[in-house]
Amino acid sequence: MSREKLHRILNDLLQPQFIPDGCPNGLQIEGKDEIHKIVTGVTASQALIDKAIDLKADALFVHHGYFWKGEDACLTGMKKQRIASLLKHDINLFAYHLPLDVHPELGNNVQLAKLLGIEHIENLESGKLSIALKGRFAAPLTPVALAERLKQVLGKTPLLEQVQKPLISTVAWCTGGGQKYIDLAASQGIDAFITGEVSEQTIHSAREMNIHFYAAGHHATERYGAKAVGEYLAKHHDVDVEFVDIANPA
Structure with a gap:
């Protein structure tokens, strides 16, 4: 083309x-x-x-x-x-960049949700375009079980800041560098927050607002939007597409 x-x-x-x-x-x-x-x-x-x-x-x-x-x-x-x-x-x-994060079918956030089995997806922010999302698991998970699921899906052991809640039913997430959304997630009573990166203050938010926090890797959480767009192009248009993953521990 x-x-x-x-x-x-x-x-x-x-x-x-x-x-x-x-x-x-x-x-x-x-x-x-x-x-x-x-x-x-x-x-x-x-x-x-x-x-x-x-x-x-x-x-x-x-x-x-x-x-x-x-x-x-x-x-x-x-x-x-x-x-x-x-x-x-x-x-x-x-x-x-952000257009690929927020696309409702092919975006990084929705693609990660599909891989993790998150259902009933909604915007975390109200009244405007929401970069972060929230949803539920079909069955509650322990904090360690969610960490293991992230490891299996992403091929990377996440950083976990575990708090007192024994089970996780609700979750919010933002791929990449979305750690700033943890406070908003916690204010809505959500059990856990997943993103790619961690900042020093993020851990204090997790502990003081009683929300499990997972930093699963900026690169690891954002592999799937570009891959999904490529698959869409190959399926609907006459073009050869190949996804290449350049390993990055960050």
Whole structure:
């Protein structure tokens, strides 16, 4: 398909114009006019770019792209090398940040919920677009059992701050760096909160507001949106798509 058609499909699917963000969403680096092979992944790192080159990809689709608000705009060092590699091999870079987190079917948060068996999904925030979600497990879990489920699903042992509640029925979550939502989850009486990262104050919130907390990895929790979008493109459009997971312990 043409680059313009793919860009239109992605924008129609992810609706970035309705979601304020700290980076440009959509086509960030222009490459070939015609796209036959797409590589999807979490972050447009040099390792992912090198793999896309090896696979002769015409486009990369990622969650974490470039040109973040407040960063140095100069193309030097690591950023220069990454962009030079894309331009040299004429590879398009498509990146969608918050639009990929919040998509109701293919987004990072919904995909993680499916993998963990979370049901009755609702927005955690009311009255506006909600980055974080909340839901329930079909049967209550012990805190350790939920940690084990996270480990089995994500292939990574989560950090667990366990509190006094013996069972977890309700859960809220936000993939990636969503630890700030723990206070809102606790204020709604939710039993546990899952995200990718932890801050020093997060542990105090968990202890003092009596909510189990899990930091399961920024990368680990955000693998599934890009993968799901790739599977959607392969199913509904005539294009070859391959998901590449570049291991990251963070």
